[in-house]
Amino acid sequence: MTGIEGEKIVVLDLGGQQSQLLARRVRANRVFCEVLPYNVPVEKIQGESLRGIILSGRPATTGGEVPLSPQVFALGVPVLGVGYGMELLVRLLGGRVARAEAGAGGQEQLAVDDARDLLAGFNTGETVWLEHGAVIEDLPPGFIVLGRTENFPVAALAQRDRKLYGLLFQPAVEETPRGMEVIRNFLYRICGCRGLWSPAAFVAEQTEAIRAQVGGGKVLCALSGGVDSSVAAALVHRAVGDQLTCVFVNHGLLRKGEAEEVQQTFAEKMGMKLVYVDARERFLKRLAGVTEPERKRKIIGEEFIRVFEEEAGKLGQLDYLVQGTIYPDVIESGMAPGSRLVKSHHNVGGLPADMNLKLLEPLRKLFKDEVRRVGAELGLAEEILWRHPFPGPGLAVRVIGEVTAEKLAILREADAIVVEEIKRAGLYREIWQAFAILPDIRSVGVAGDERTYGHTVAVRAVTSIDAMTAHWARLPHEVLAAISDRIVREVAGVNRVLYDITAKPPATIEWE
Ligand code: XMP
Secondary structure: OOHHHOOEEEEEEOOOOHHHHHHHHHHHOOOEEEEEEOOOOHHHHOOOOEEEEEEEOOOOOOOOOOOOOHHHHHOOOOEEEEOHHHHHHHHHOOOEEEEOOOOOOEEEEEEEOOOOOOOOOOOOOEEEEEOOOEEEEEOOOOOEEEEEOOOOOOOEEEEHHHOEEEEOOOOOOOOOOOHHHHHHHHHHHHOOOOOOOOHHHHHHHHHHHHHHHHOOOOEEEEOOOOHHHHHHHHHHHHHHHHHEEEEEEEOOOOOOOHHHHHHHHHHHHOOOEEEEEEOHHHHHHHHOOOOOHHHHHHHHHHHHHHHHHHHHHOOOOOOEEEOOOOHHHHHOOOOOOOOOOOOHHHHOOOOOOOOOOEEEOOOOOOOHHHHHHHHHHOOOOHHHHOOOOOOOOHHHHOEOOOOOHHHHHHHHHHHHHHHHHHHHOOOOOOOOEEEEEEOOOEEEEEEOOEEEEEEEEEEEEEEOOOOOOEEEOOOOHHHHHHHHHHHHHHOOOEEEEEEOOOOEOOOOOOOO
């Protein structure tokens, strides 16, 4: 491998959640990084571009043990064991580990014994986060201590001749404020990396690669307005220009202004060939009388494929289909490289399997934050790059009960107010999703001297890392007040606003 993947770090994942975070931090330091399961054959790790290995994560059960092959210490590249990874390294190389006292861990102060490489730039007293309950009792032969904390007499260690290092604290978490520097030290002082990976370099290299792959072929892309498909389309367009045609299906279940924005951005501003399909009537007709959530999803999914196929059929010979697959989709699928994740509800808005097109997945190696940076590099607006996730079946799963044009109109207005007020308060980016729901509830109210009988709107705002779990956002009361005041004032037919204060689990993020 030459180019931006000409130097590479492999994070060997021992289990749990930490590895992706570490890999993202490595990449943020401009070094390409892959996450591989710990039991991958060593030939898969080895290679000309390999500069170092990080052992990260831990087995799911406490006291469980990962049968890591000691061969990884003999590949001739530096190895850094982190947390449980360090414990494993110590044990496999002949040291002794005991369980820590209950209560040890969390944030502690690091005392530095040796700041020559891994801890370069560190003075005694830096705060570090240790979540791992292991104490090193005996060092493996040839190792020295680089740093300690009150409860952990060995918090960092090294065997410089063999380039083996260990950190008991987590360098990738916010609770270790200067952890990034430890990662950088490992990459640049120990592994000798040069820093070849960057959004600009990625765009330049991918553009060439896409051109080479596609040749004179014709490319099709289903644009949804979401971050991934937008960036994928922009990148492919940069590479092959008018050989790309994007199809955007307006199913009438979009947020306010979304359809117009997609047309403005891609057709007018970027000059892409864009087929805009107004299928609003069609979807509404098929949804008439349907109240059951999974039925709605199924109908929308099927209809989407039908519309998309009809449009593609009008375009003549096509060769490639662009997909916005990103790296977490690739690695999360049971940690088997190359396999795919299909979350059951994510196949809505999915594409037909039998179109006989070759797949083009230009974002396959990128984390979400990198997708955004690549998008910015390609000139996409912040509104698109930072837009909250939106379900494929759109507002249909936020109108509880039957979906009608009237209800969609109410929901769209209320939803726009929720988003506007959250943006105005400067909270949009720290919130995972914020939106309005139209439950099938009417309640009594007063307006002037009259009694009203109007719709209730619910507001949901959650924080989350990956949508698997979520907390309800602790929005300031003033923001909630502004949202509520504006909805009852500006959206005709609504006289009551609720805020959903349920976590996931037990609730889901969406109401249907
Ligand atoms: P739940 O409601 O399951 O949602 O907590 C988790 C995440 O998935 C999104 N979601 C969907 N996305 N099609 C999609 O493409 C769907 O049918 C669907 N249902 C939920 C939801 O918005 C959240 O981000």
